[in-house]
Amino acid sequence: MPPETPLAMPAQPLSRWSKKHVRPLEAPKLWKTPWLSRIFVFSGLAVAIALGGREMYGVVEVGGVTVLEWALLGLFLINFSWIALAFASSIVGFFALLGRPAIETPAPPERLSSRNALVMPIYNEQPSRVFGGIQAIYDEIQALGFGEHFDCFLVSDTTDPDVWIAEERAFVALREALGPDARVYYRHRAKNHRRKAGNIEDFVTRWGGAYDHMVIFDADSLMTGHAVVALAAAMEADPDAGIIQTLPLIINRNTLFARVQQFASRVYGPVIAAGIAVWYGRDGNYWGHNAIIRMQAFAEGAGLPDLKGRPPFGGLIMSHDFVEAALVRRKGWAVYMLPRIEGSYEESPPSLIDLSQRDRRWCQGNLQHTALLGTKGLYPLSRQHFLNGIFSYLASPLWMFMLLCGIALALQARFIRPEYFTDEFSLFPAWPRFDAERALALFGITMAILIAPKIFGLIVHILNGRSRRGSGGAFRILVSAFLEIILSSLFAPIMMLVQSGSVFQILAGKATGWNPQRRDDGSIPFSDIRRRHQWHTALGAVTLVSALMIAPxxxxxxxxxxxxxxLAIPLSWLSGHLASGLFLKRLGLMMIPEETEPPAIAVSARENGRRLAALGVDEGDGLEAIARDPDLYRAHEKMLPAAPPRPRGQIEPDRVMAAAKLSEAETLGEAIGWLSAKEKTVVFQDRALLAMAVKLGKA
Structure with missing residues (x-):
């Protein structure tokens, strides 16, 4: 790592704030609030809720409204408002993109004056993929002639000791490939305190003072040199910008489920992103990666405190990106999106179960934001971002309750006799009745509003010649969209129950861990799939029988x-099935332009990763690798920080056990068999213990 240039990043107060803490604008002429589009979105939302509520009331009010019918009406309005907001926002995005390419490659600026850090936090990832990707980004920036303005940092929070050494092996190989003058650096933290947010905070407080901006990546992120340079130029042109977010498109996916997500991201995503970019304006959000951040704005405004109480609602802030954006905006910096910059990419989970595992962590993080809604000084749209994230998970149990309420009403109408003699005088008994014709019309309107954003995305995608040809032509695009709607409709009730279960677990106080994501395509054992979805299938069978008994x-x-x-079990199995996704690809379905003409950076990243993998950096035991490679041993020792002094008399159990096992072992293989993962990590962190292990390897 380069010499440290510390930068203070104090934790921000949540319960106190005043306008004197808001910085003055440097370029007020650039600050234009999109009032017209906001009025349109919220007026459209209000009108849709009013009309939808009136129609739903007309459905249930026949013969008087019962308590269950009032509950059904309330749940409908909540769920309907969710899709109505997305509909109104997509209209804005549709007209913003109509007649224009959804994304396009930005022209490089004539010059840059800023220093920028490319920061990739990693956690137990496959090193060849990660280091191959960062090399591709670095090479493209160098080829554009802006290399002197960018330094690359791989900041590791890896807890698996063998993966840690694999990262160092990949880093040594990468530096050899790039040459001695390459400004590519690597740091491993001994303890992953505060997880990803703490990893980035550690970088900012130790090295952030040397840089004007930082571009944050995820381990599966890729950004072209054009995109990175364009973000730096945009930051330089707007002195009040704190965070500028791009739209990461999904690429490199081949399983059925991942291809559905990839197609939806490329075809529908730009319209949705353009809509929120327009009406959010400079009060936007941040998704945690593929974005550029002004170092000063982040350091002075985005320090995260721990929340009061215990997890899942207290303690470490998990979905930190939303909170960081809100706090940076509170300080007076702009946060906005440039969704039309081409060259921002990511990957997605390969199966339904992989998505649900990641979703569980996101669910906890978003529900945790309920504790942040009352934060002092936040802008209204920052609170709306929190509410949006909260409701994105509460929508599932609310949808489930709505379905259960409808079933209960049908049961009541079918099996419970009306009470003719009540305490209150009435000419007719009060029992649930519905206007069937009106209900059918309302269902059609709801479906149209739900699907409309996809139709808008299709229109924009097909009207652009390059996008249309790259996706196989208009006919294949329409067939793909039809398949996507069908498959998404079948996956939706499964995710409804998965997310509902996550919400109920979190409300019951059960916190989640932080496991690394699966990046590669591949299937999950069928026994695991059956165990995960057997209750979903059983519930579907009970619902079918109950519905048939009530009314066909x-x-x-x-x-x-x-x-x-x-179909939960076969659908989940099919979701991670590689052959099914590749079969659609051979038919030219679910295709995106980035598959027809793969971006050069994706090709380079793949080739770099294969070359590193061929060197064996991902394989083998870390202790064996260090013992047989003196150069790696020396490099590892150089990358270790100075050992902090230990208080006398303080016993570290893992260190004592590691030392005892190394002393007792006669061969390195024997020691490796005895050492636990924690003990092996201690060996890698301790020069004296490591020397004992290397000596065993030479015996």
């Missing part, structure tokens, strides 16, 4: 939900 029409109305649940 109810079963027909619920058929998409019932079908998804009944």
């Amino acid at each position: 029409s109810l079963a027909g109305w619920m058929s998409p939900t019932i079908a998804g649940l009944l």
